[in-house]
Amino acid sequence: MRTLLAALLVLLLGSIAHAERLIVSVSNHRVTVTPNYSGEELVLFGSVEKDATTPADRTAYDLVVTVMGPRADMVTRRKERTFGIWINTDYRQFLQVPSYLALFANRSFDVITSPEIARRQQIGLNNVLLTQRVSGDYADVVPNDAFRSAFIRLRTQRGLYREDASAVTFLTPTLFRTGIPLPAEVPIGTYEVEIKLFANGAFIGKTETAFEIVKVGFEQFVATTARQNGLIYGLVTAAMALMTGWMASIVFRKD
Amino acid sequence: MQLYLPIADLPVNVFLVLAMGAAVGFVSGMFGIGGGFLMTPLLIFIGITPAVAVASVASHIAASSFSGALSYWRRRAIDPALASVLLCGGVTGTALGVWTFTQLRALGQLDLMIALSYVVLLTTVGSLMFSEGLRALMRTRRGAVPPRRTHNWIHGLPLKMRFKRSKIYLSVIPIVIVGIVIGFIGAIMGIGGGFILVPIMIYVLRVPTSTVIGTSMVLTLVTMLFATLLHAVTNHLVDAVLALILMVGGVTGAQFGARAGQKIRGEQLRLLLGLLILSVGVRFAIELVIRPEDLFTIRELGVSG
Numbered sequence: 290m291r292t293l294l295a296a297l298l299v300l301l302l303g304s305i306a307h308a309e310r311l312i313v314s315v316s317n318h319r320v321t322v323t324p325n326y327s328g329e330e331l332v333l334f335g336s337v338e339k340d341a342t343t344p345a346d347r348t349a350y351d352l353v354v355t356v357m358g359p360r361a362d363m364v365t366r367r368k369e370r371t372f373g374i375w376i377n378t379d380y381r382q383f384l385q386v387p388s389y390l391a392l393f394a395n396r397s398f399d400v401i402t403s404p405e406i407a408r409r410q411q412i413g414l415n416n417v418l419l420t421q422r423v424s425g426d427y428a429d430v431v432p433n434d435a436f437r438s439a440f441i442r443l444r445t446q447r448g449l450y451r452e453d454a455s456a457v458t459f460l461t462p463t464l465f466r467t468g469i470p471l472p473a474e475v476p477i478g479t480y481e482v483e484i485k486l487f488a489n490g491a492f493i494g495k496t497e498t499a500f501e502i503v504k505v506g507f508e509q510f511v512a513t514t515a516r517q518n519g520l521i522y523g524l525v526t527a528a529m530a531l532m533t534g535w536m537a538s539i540v541f542r543k544d
Numbered sequence: 545m546q547l548y549l550p551i552a553d554l555p556v557n558v559f560l561v562l563a564m565g566a567a568v569g570f571v572s573g574m575f576g577i578g579g580g581f582l583m584t585p586l587l588i589f590i591g592i593t594p595a596v597a598v599a600s601v602a603s604h605i606a607a608s609s610f611s612g613a614l615s616y617w618r619r620r621a622i623d624p625a626l627a628s629v630l631l632c633g634g635v636t637g638t639a640l641g642v643w644t645f646t647q648l649r650a651l652g653q654l655d656l657m658i659a660l661s662y663v664v665l666l667t668t669v670g671s672l673m674f675s676e677g678l679r680a681l682m683r684t685r686r687g688a689v690p691p692r693r694t695h696n697w698i699h700g701l702p703l704k705m706r707f708k709r710s711k712i713y714l715s716v717i718p719i720v721i722v723g724i725v726i727g728f729i730g731a732i733m734g735i736g737g738g739f740i741l742v743p744i745m746i747y748v749l750r751v752p753t754s755t756v757i758g759t760s761m762v763l764t765l766v767t768m769l770f771a772t773l774l775h776a777v778t779n780h781l782v783d784a785v786l787a788l789i790l791m792v793g794g795v796t797g798a799q800f801g802a803r804a805g806q807k808i809r810g811e812q813l814r815l816l817l818g819l820l821i822l823s824v825g826v827r828f829a830i831e832l833v834i835r836p837e838d839l840f841t842i843r844e845l846g847v848s849g
Contacts, residue, residue, distance in 0.1 A: 325548070376656055443841075515551055523777055526772055527769045530791060
């Protein structure tokens with residue numbers, strides 16, 4: 290923590306300022322998920338750098354941090370009562386949506402900026418683009434669409450989508466930090482972090498960083514083998530079943 | 545102790561799964577069945593998706609039926625000829641079953657079909673077994689001799705074959721059909737099918753009790769091995785870690801169950817088994833009828849990038 294801050298300060302002092310700049314760093318660029326991984330929290334540090342061109346009256350900044358996990362296609366299905374039982378009837382396909390999505394800010398989104406800018410900059414879960422395939426067309430729908438809100442609700446329940454308008458804290462007027470919680474069932478892959486800076490409701494700049502989540506160990510090996518060498522995996526599992534059965538018949542042999 | 549299941553993508557408590565394996569193993573050893581119809585619902589209950597549960601239980605049943613089949617083989621209680629004819633049907637049925645499984649999964653109706661099959665099959669078989677057990681119990685109370693039926697229409701079918709060890713002379717057509725049906729439902733529902741196969745073989749095919757369980761175990765073993773392989777190749781849903789924990793628990797529990805089963809009379813055993821099967825079926829029925837907590841579900845279609 291302290292070394293990180295120190296590194297950050299060195300970075301700050303050494304950089305050449307020519308506009309309002311954002312300098313950020315995450316506490317760990319490579320998170321390894323081990324078999325007993327039960328969730329973790331990354332820390333994002335950053336600083337807003339002013340220079341001579343910065344208006345003097347600009348003292349308070351607002352920040353919105355967006356963390357997006359690897360993208361995937363997902364299907365949301367809805368059950369309906371048919372012939373007395375509950376059956377999946379309707380569905381929507383969500384195309385290349387983030388498997389993990391977190392939006393953090395230092396105060397509530399509607400105070401930071403106008404609805405118009407929030408929509409354009411995709412601020413808030415309601416404004417993030419979630420493309421759906423609607424009868425051959427590709428488009429996002431209104432935020433209160435039943436499938437869209439159910440999708441966000443279910444992902445939020447699993448801790449994979451989140452929105453927290455008080456997660457970003459300013460340590461000084463220009464130095465900030467935020468925690469990025471990663472739940473146990475976090476998807477592996479590359480995570481993009483976008484930091485957007487606002488002042489007096491106006492969007493004044495952004496920067497990006499990234500981190501990577503990798504699974505290591507036996508579990509990952511099993512999962513990869515199952516996907517890539519299905520036949521060998523199946524044969525090994527079958528052999529394992531036979532071995533276990535055979536051993537049991539020897540161990541518990543009655544005569 | 546938490547352990548992360550690689551395919552189910554879920555952390556589980558090892559001891560819980562081990563205990564479940566042992567409990568189901570106990571029941572299966574007691575009644576001489578594979579226990580898949582109990583194991584699959586239990587796994588679904590602890591949060592594993594029905595698809596992964598069905599695929600993983602297949603290998604678990606293969607393990608327990610192999611240890612069973614070995615001991616029956618030593619006692620010469622397996623009819624190899626009858627087993628191979630059954631297997632012709634069984635392998636075909638399994639392939640059809642796994643194919644149907646894949647199609648239903650793509651349509652998003654797999655979970656429903658699994659639940660529906662459980663309701664229909666388990667309530668039917670359970671109530672039949674329960675009522676039969678009751679009747680048998682009444683008969684023994686009254687001291688009456690069980691009525692012995694003569695040959696039925698099945699024995700009039702062509703393509704007859706002599707099965708030496710079972711001492712029966714029977715057409716291969718009904719045997720192959722039984723194999724297909726058991727293989728098919730086994731692959732879709734994640735059950736070995738022993739609890740259906742054994743009554744069918746005894747009451748319909750008239751296979752003597754001396755070879756019936758051993759021979760049915762051979763069919764279960766091969767169809768479940770084949771199902772494991774096919775599920776692994778086509779759907780990548782077999783969780784080997786989960787399967788291994790279940791196997792270890794299952795084969796151990798089965799030994800104690802077998803000992804307990806010898807102390808209970810046959811009719812009472814059938815009555816209990818009938819009741820057990822019936823209650824699992826009813827539980828699935830209730831689940832289908834009551835309004836689910838959440839009407840929406842999400843399925844990921846694979847992460848890219």
